[in-house]
């Protein structure tokens with residue numbers, strides 16, 4: 001589909017090409033029209049990057065979280081919506097890789113790898129707010145089958161997904177917190193759109209609201225409890241990969257600020273432009289974010305590589321991953337604001353090459369994707385008993 | 390005795406969807422509504438009742454998955470205090 005050779009280069013090189021040649025050039029149009037970045041996702045599919053995290057024996061790339069986090073940040077530098085779609089897909093893949101150990105789910109992962117399927121997520125529910133650890137909808141079973149109806153206020157790229165992982169109560173009699181994760185395959189699932197997605201930022205994620213109805217073989221209800229899937233896999237992977245999106249977005253803002261300062265420097269060699277000092281400060285904050293994200297990815301990658309549940313189940317690990325999300329979501333806003341200060345009107349104007357409008361609007365989404373207040377409240381409770389650091 | 394204290398703590402702080410007195414010692418507490426938020430309150434109340442501190446490595450979901458599991462940890466910790 002493109003002139004890019006997506007087969008020979010390394011994963012990171014392929015991501016770089018897609019970010020620079022496809023995602024970046026389309027980012028403004030994706031944002032303006034709130035349209036799905038079809039061409040970027042197609043390039044990721046063709047390049048085999050949708051299957052990066054799937055083990056080699058199931059037909060995937062066998063990458064770890066660290067490598068995927070690098071890919072996400074590279075994509076985020078070109079188009080944050082594309083990076084977020086890719087990140088959210090990998091989060092669902094991670095849950096299947098770690099918790100889909102049955103023959104049916106392993107076969108499904110093989111299909112995800114072979115056909116380049118795109119997976120989405122329906123954790124939020126109407127009436128529940130952002131409390132993803134409780135559900136009101138429930139899985140209804142009949143022999144060998146399940147039925148699920150869920151009112152989902154936000155399913156990113158739901159209309160474009162080949163499968164959606166949805167949370168629900170284990171049975172109609174289960175309490176709200178006793179949840180399972182259900183794989184809703186497209187051919188067995190109906191989506192009725194209930195709301196539009198016309199937001200400030202992340203407009204290309206096309207996160208409309210839907211009523212989701214799924215009827216399928218009950219082997220697609222994942223065997224582990226969602227409590228375990230969430231704490232061991234979905235929460236750390238989400239926070240690391242979301243933070244990687246924000247890192248990429250922040251890097252794009254730094255690129256613009258650097259461009260502005262260097263253009264000024266070229267006009268008057270010998271005198272340091274006033275904004276150069278602000279650039280030095282900005283780069284220091286950007287480095288904080290980069291180091292934060294990369295060290296969290298490394299920490300999780302080590303546990304992932306040896307499948308060490310002791311590490312990821314420990315309270316200190318959960319607290320650290322929660323803190324990562326809160327810090328990174330604040331740093332990204334700080335970084336884009338600083339870049340705006342440096343670029344001045346060139347950053348504030350729409351349509352200027354140094355325009356920071358889209359990046360600023362995207363950055364403000366970070367603190368709301370699972371509200372930081374909820375995450376801090378969670379950590380506050382855990383810190384009542386946590387001792388080690 | 391220990392069992393009664395554990396059940397009393399669960400009744401007061403566990404926010405379970407069922408009657409704690411009638412609960413089987415091996416029943417999965419998470420399936421009857423124990424949340425991670427409530428489990429922290431249960432831990433705090435157990436530490437207060439038995440006058441010990443849970444070591445960090447026991448602060449995990451499995452420790453609190455049933456009355457029997459809690460009992461095993463409490464017995465281990467109270468014995469360690471006596472030794």
Ligand SMILES: Cc1cc2nc3c(=O)[nH]c(=O)nc-3n(C[C@H](O)[C@H](O)[C@H](O)COP(=O)(O)OP(=O)(O)OC[C@H]3O[C@@H](n4cnc5c(N)ncnc54)[C@H](O)[C@@H]3O)c2cc1C
Nearest residue numbers: 121122123124129130154155156202369370371373374377
């Ligand atoms: C770009 C983007 C993509 C998304 N994609 C998806 C997706 O694909 N699938 C999906 O399921 N969801 C998705 N979401 C939803 C998201 O993850 C949140 O769960 C959802 O936005 C709920 O947020 P809310 O603001 O409506 O509700 P809340 O989280 O309830 O927050 C609303 C307000 O209530 C406060 N609040 C309420 N209760 C508490 C409490 N107990 N503790 C602390 N504060 C509280 C918050 O501080 C905040 O002020 C997406 C969101 C964004 C921004």
